[in-house]
Amino acid sequence: MxxxxxxxxxxxxxxxxxxxxxxxxxxxxxxxxxxxxxxxxSTSRPKPRQQPRWLMSAGWAAMGAAAAxxxxxxxxxxxxxxxxxxxxxxxxxxxxxxxxHGNSLHRGRSLNDDKLALVVSRELGTxxxxxxxxxxxxxxxxxxQLLQPVSYR
Amino acid sequence: xxxxxxxxxxxxxxxPQLVLYxxxxxxxxxxxxxxxxxxxxxxxxxxxxxxxxxxxxLYAAVRTIALDQRRSDHRRVNREAKSEIAVAGENAPAFDPxxxxxxxxxxxxxxxxxxxxxxxxVITLKLWGDLTFNEIAAMTGSSxxxxxxxxxxxxxxxxxxxxxxxxxxxxxxxxxxINILPFSPTTEAxx
Numbered sequence: 027m028x029x030x031x032x033x034x035x036x037x038x039x040x041x042x043x044x045x046x047x048x049x050x051x052x053x054x055x056x057x058x059x060x061x062x063x064x065x066x067x068s069t070s071r072p073k074p075r076q077q078p079r080w081l082m083s084a085g086w087a088a089m090g091a092a093a094a095x096x097x098x099x100x101x102x103x104x105x106x107x108x109x110x111x112x113x114x115x116x117x118x119x120x121x122x123x124x125x126x127h128g129n130s131l132h133r134g135r136s137l138n139d140d141k142l143a144l145v146v147s148r149e150l151g152t153x154x155x156x157x158x159x160x161x162x163x164x165x166x167x168x169x170x171q172l173l174q175p176v177s178y179r
Numbered sequence: 180x181x182x183x184x185x186x187x188x189x190x191x192x193x194x195p196q197l198v199l200y201x202x203x204x205x206x207x208x209x210x211x212x213x214x215x216x217x218x219x220x221x222x223x224x225x226x227x228x229x230x231x232x233x234x235x236x237l238y239a240a241v242r243t244i245a246l247d248q249r250r251s252d253h254r255r256v257n258r259e260a261k262s263e264i265a266v267a268g269e270n271a272p273a274f275d276p277x278x279x280x281x282x283x284x285x286x287x288x289x290x291x292x293x294x295x296x297x298x299x300x301v302i303t304l305k306l307w308g309d310l311t312f313n314e315i316a317a318m319t320g321s322s323x324x325x326x327x328x329x330x331x332x333x334x335x336x337x338x339x340x341x342x343x344x345x346x347x348x349x350x351x352x353x354x355x356x357i358n359i360l361p362f363s364p365t366t367e368a369x370x
Contacts, residue, residue: 036338040306043284046275048194052212053187059220060186 083158091162094153098166143172189229190219196307197241199273203291203299204245206252214245235314238304242318283341290340298333301326 031039148167155162194215201211201218218240226233273291276284291299300319304310312330316323 031338031342033334033338036334036341037306039283039341040287040302040337043274043276043280043287045195045199045307046272048190048198048215049212052194052198052216053190055216056186056190056219059216060223063220063224 083160086158087155087160087162090153090155091164094151094162094164095166098149098151098164145170145172185229186219186223186227189223193234193237194219195275196309197237199307200238200300200303201241201245202273203296203303204242205249210248210252211245214241214248217244235310235318238308238310239318286341287337290337293340294333294336298329298336301329302333302337305330 146167146169148165151164151166153162153164154160197215197219198208198211201214202208205211205214218237221244222233222237222240223229226236272284273288274280274284291302294302297319301315304315304318305312310318312323312326315321316326319326
């Protein structure tokens with residue numbers, strides 16, 4: 027019979043040896059330290075739920091966009107700068123008729139012969155937020171009718 | 180509030196193995212207990228539910244803190260040229276054997292100290308920490324093959340030192356040595 031222990035028996039032998047217990051002083055030290063934690067936790071407010079990191083950046087960007095839009099809507103639109111402007115003249119209200127007596131062509135105007143201009147503009151605004159290196163572009167288009175101080179006789 | 184103190188049962192269950200492991204990495208039992216204290220508190224703060232799936236992280240914390248402490252100890256020793264003050268509990272036994280295991284425990288304790296540190300670490304984690312090779316490999320940053328090899332070498336080394344204990348352990352009377360001589364020594368003597 028083989029007098030030597032095999033590998034499995036050796037493992038079992040080693041596992042069968044219980045490691046020495048920790049000293050009571052160690053248990054006491056851990057206890058003290060964790061109690062200190064608990065006393066601190068019980069006086070502190072619960073930790074707020076962590077929000078996703080992108081939410082803060084997105085919030086700032088949205089606030090910036092809203093502020094920019096508000097400012098832009100109050101500013102007078104500038105023609106010819108920062109955007110393409112198209113000027114379309116409304117059809118004139120000048121009318122012509124033949125005078126039977128004078129055999130001449132008369133030119134006159136109706137009561138509503140004010141000349142109106144239709145201004146269609148498109149403005150592009152770009153803002154850069156240095157904190158987040160983000161760039162924001164706002165496209166504002168408008169369509170306005172302008173009364174031109176011109177009279178025809 | 181009671182749940183907050185459930186750590187005691189977890190600690191009672193894990194502390195002996197943790198201290199044994201820490202002792203393989205630092206010089207004395209006192210140092211090992213310091214390491215275990217720091218590691219356990221840190222681990223419990225992180226996982227207050229004491230989930231067993233996080234136990235490998237506890238051993239990893241023990242390892243990190245022990246290695247840090249050893250580095251600072253070495254610096255201190257170089258500075259102070261090792262004082263003569265004996266460290267309390269430096270030679271305390273690593274095992275808590277039953278009466279019939281005392282001899283074995285003493286031999287195993289000594290045999291463990293003769294192993295290279297990396298083998299000693301693996302065998303402690305595997306046998307008493309109940310970690311898998313995978314977990315040990317992840318913890319130490321070595322490959323599984325390396326860890327398995329260290330374990331095997333360590334077992335072979337321990338086998339050489341403990342192989343003769345079979346009879347004592349299994350309660351068998353030692354079998355007579357195999358006679359490889361071409362004659363019987365007893366008959367030769369009688370003739």
